[in-house]
Amino acid sequence: MLSGSPIGVFDSGIGGLTVFRSIVEQLPGYDYLYLGDNGRAPYGNRSFNTIHKYTWECVQWMFKQGCPLVILACNTASAKALRTIQQQDLPKDNADKRVLGVIRPTAEVIGDYTKTKQIGVLGTKGTVQSGSYLLEIEHFSPDLKVYQQACPLWVPLIENGEYNKPGADYYVKLYLDQLMNQSSDIDTILLACTHYPLLQDKIKAHLPGHINVVAQGDIVATSLVDYLQRHLEMEQRLTKNGNRQFYTTIDDTPDFDRHASLFFADNVKSEYVDVREGC
Template identity: 75%
Template sequence: MSNQPIGIFDSGFGGLTVFRSIIEQLPGYDYIYMGDNARAPYGNRSFSTIHQYTWECVQWMFSQGCPLVILACNTASAKALRTIQQQDLQHIDDPSKRVLGVIRPTAEVIGNYSKTGEIGVLGTKGTVTSGSYLLEINNFFPDIKVHQQACPLWVPLIENGEYDKPGADFFVQLYLDQIMAQSSNIDTILLACTHYPIIQEKIKAHLPDSINVVGQGDIVAKSLVDYLNRHPEIEQKVTRNGTTEFYTTTDDTADFDHHASLFFSAPVKSNFISANDLVVCK
């Protein structure tokens, strides 16, 4: 194939906040973004279902020429990445292809933001119950104490355009009160869902100024820059024609484009790929 783009995958829109940061730090590369909106949200689904859906989408992106796919989705990274890396990639025609997530690069640096040694992690129910952040942060910062809080209503508020309405403040405050009630020493809040940067300023407004609120976009983008520098065998494969394509599994591409432009901070024109067609890639 003439183009070998970097693939960016998410269950819906949130990964576009990460994609935006990646393009800012790695301009000129070819990219494909895929949102599995028809089967979203992933947050409350089982490990096996999330793995199945994610692996189907990853294989489709491989079929489009991607030698590298980024799971710009915390739930998919928590519940599917390890199986994909350790098992699935060993059984494809080209095992040199790679899949990366957003949890490890975030865990590698998040401890540096805290002075008290206590961090709050806000995420979907799936991400929180997986315990992935507890495990990964402990690997890099064993002295850091991690507190977690699921925020199940934030994604629906954001995707339904209610996040900037007065009623959203109640639910923002609700989950922040719950995480802060776990410890008064928390000085860093990690937004462990790629949707949450949309309400980052609202979150900050409901917290003391002394608390850091950290999104993942820049962290993941910097980690990808470092990864490509350390893996020239991958960097030499991805092409640089400056192309960007968007795909979604919802047939209402106009609705996807409307919402996606908010997350991507630029106009989006997407293409439809049926989720039913993805099973052919299994």
């Protein structure tokens, strides 16, 4: 386990690594702990109660490893668990800890990417059904028209290493067509799942060149930089030795390591954990 007070980054699987890489690029000096709940992925089709239970177990485990700040680098967890964690769970026993999500930072800036004021949101079934993006984007950019499309097979393709194979093209085109059929004026598509950037090349190949495809990594990282500048009491608690540690809830750690090593120059060596112990 890491010593000190690292920033925790959590995802249901490997998708959060797309955000984690951007965070490390913008804030390289900090200590980090990444946890992928691969053993229970995907989260997208699960109920609110189950997603909250799983997410809170993982967050509590990261708190026990010394993380005073945890980033939910998972749209489904941010949509279905973050509010309950912030408003009910943290005040009980962890009032000095903070948990942040990826939806609000993205909603704050997505309006800057569109000229037609019509955007598409691609997400898991859970994220789409929650309506979180509709509510948050309405709050920050009420002039935008938002169209949503659930892509329930994309995360399983990615978690099983099929995202860069020809067979994935069928399912990429299937959901893109369903989204674009809702409006021909969509000029910006938000990848509202941190797994989806792994499909970004295929997504762009099936879209007209004028459509912006927006991933969340840099947006979330920039928002975290701003957060730490505004909350020095938290920033000063974090240790800064440039350490990174990876954990997964699936016992096939070499498979996780192969995926994670795509994002970082060094070979990743993760450890298996059971986050349910003691929760």
